[in-house]
Amino acid sequence: MKSISENIDNKYTNGDQRSYIGSRQTGIFCRDICSERESISENIEHFASTYDAILSGYTACKICQPLYVSEQTPDQIVELLSWEDDYQNKPLSDDDLRERGLDAKIVDNWFLTHHNMTFSIYQRMNRMMLAMKALNNAHFDVNTYGGMTLLVHFGDLYQMIFSDIxxxxxxxxxxxxxxxxxxxxxxxxxxxxxxxxxxxxxxxxxxxxxxxxxxxxxxxxxxxxxxxxxxxxxxxxxxxxxxxxxxxxxxxxxxxxxxxxxxxxxxxxxxxxxxxxxxxxxxxxxxxxxxxxxxxxxxxxxxxxxxxxxxxxxxxxxxxxxxxxxxxxxxxxxxxxxxxxxxxxxxxx
CATH class of the missing domain: 1.10.10.10 (Winged helix-like DNA-binding domain superfamily/Winged helix DNA-binding domain)
Structure with a gap:
């Protein structure tokens, strides 16, 4: 049986350009033909790539699954993407991937080819967006966001969000x-x-x-x-x-x-x-x-x-x-x- 993302991909014919839409209300981005996407014009942003959407602070829709690339998504990557909740709480290292039977280089190459970023950067962006959402919702949980035991005030969120800059x-x-x-x-x-x-x-x-x-x-x-x-x-x-x-x-x-x-x-x-x-x-x-x-x-x-x-x-x-x-x-x-x-x-x- 084909996945939802494969069925959506099959709707792109004659070389049509694929695009993505981010909802400012939910912080989620979808394929432009996703049935669940935001439709109110002032609440959306348009993106030419998944990279642009993620860099702008959006997380991927779980309905239309914009990170999947139809038949170009190997079984290993499909399995990896299904573990999303795992690496949002604790980033997966190269050793973690090997323990799960995955080759870190293959994973990084696939993400670079299709999403213009390595898997480690993708994980980091996802965790950063979770922290931003927690900040906006005034919700601070010491057991989330990578096991940061001091994540109890904004100073800690700041360190997580902006440490690299x-x-x-x-x-x-x-x-x-x-x-x-x-x-x-x-x-x-x-x-x-x-x-x-x-x-x-x-x-x-x-x-x-x-x-x-x-x-x-x-x-x-x-x-x-x-x-x-x-x-x-x-x-x-x-x-x-x-x-x-x-x-x-x-x-x-x-x-x-x-x-x-x-x-x-x-x-x-x-x-x-x-x-x-x-x-x-x-x-x-x-x-x-x-x-x-x-x-x-x-x-x-x-x-x-x-x-x-x-x-x-x-x-x-x-x-x-x-x-x-x-x-x-x-x-x-x-x-x-x-x-x-x-x-x-x-x-x-």
Missing amino acids: SEKPKGPKGNNIVCFSYLDLSIGSMFIAATEKGVCLLEFSDRLKPMSEFKTFINRYNATLEYRENIYIEQAKRQLNEYLDGKRKTFTIPLDIKGTPFQTESWMSLMVIAYGTTSSYLDLANYMATPKAIRAVGKINGMNPVSIIIPCHRAIGTTGKLVGYSGGLSRKDSLLNLEQKNKNNPFPY
């Missing part, structure tokens, strides 16, 4: 420090980072692409990432809670953002949009005297490194429709409703 950078600026912490806010959990000059990152934890974004992020600041708060993180935490409680309209937190001149100008243009109001991407492009760059402005605003404080949620489509927000359209709607409700209230700040 927290090495001290080389070069004359290698003593730079980026402090990094976790905020539990009413709008959702967020990651925050700050240098000695100001806040440089504020992003919803369930939207973050840890491997790709953080490697780029750390390289940009040529800094060591440390899990601790500094004065700017403490200040941001206080002001964000005041804002979400309807008691603050403006932020007075120093920022230290890095980007191209056009990126920086685009992000700073968002600061002009007043509390309780909105502007279209066309308005922003005109404000920057680049009316033909509306798409570029929209794309760059979607890359805003400091959510809420740099109010990209106040940017809307030309027709007035809510479009494009890294934290999800439901959060964008919530933030705009919060501001509308409180815009006429007198605040001390």
Whole structure:
């Protein structure tokens, strides 16, 4: 009897390009024709490969089984993939594979050929995503995630998630420090980072692409990432809670953002949009005297490194429709409703 994945693979005919869809709601990616995949457009991301989906923080669907490659999946690999629960809790070493009758080189070669990563990297990414989900759900179990006996607070999760990108950078600026912490806010959990000059990152934890974004992020600041708060993180935490409680309209937190001149100008243009109001991407492009760059402005605003404080949620489509927000359209709607409700209230700040 053919597996579900083989039946799905047989639907691809005439050399059609295979693609994958990730659900932002579940954190799962599927083949594009999976009957169980997410269908609401604002809740999905499209990927050209399993590698891209996994690197972006998604785990494979157990219904359509996108990691299986029809008849090109040897029995050994089929058996290995069926042990998924085993190596999510404790990574399988080369010796473990040999004890189970598998050749580690064959396994790695198959994963490299079909998913552009070794099996060990695949295991690591899976465990990292489990840790991220545990963080988002505020669930910490000392018996999970590789038997880490000290996994009882975020500091330990941080070590697991980011240990491979927290090495001290080389070069004359290698003593730079980026402090990094976790905020539990009413709008959702967020990651925050700050240098000695100001806040440089504020992003919803369930939207973050840890491997790709953080490697780029750390390289940009040529800094060591440390899990601790500094004065700017403490200040941001206080002001964000005041804002979400309807008691603050403006932020007075120093920022230290890095980007191209056009990126920086685009992000700073968002600061002009007043509390309780909105502007279209066309308005922003005109404000920057680049009316033909509306798409570029929209794309760059979607890359805003400091959510809420740099109010990209106040940017809307030309027709007035809510479009494009890294934290999800439901959060964008919530933030705009919060501001509308409180815009006429007198605040001390």
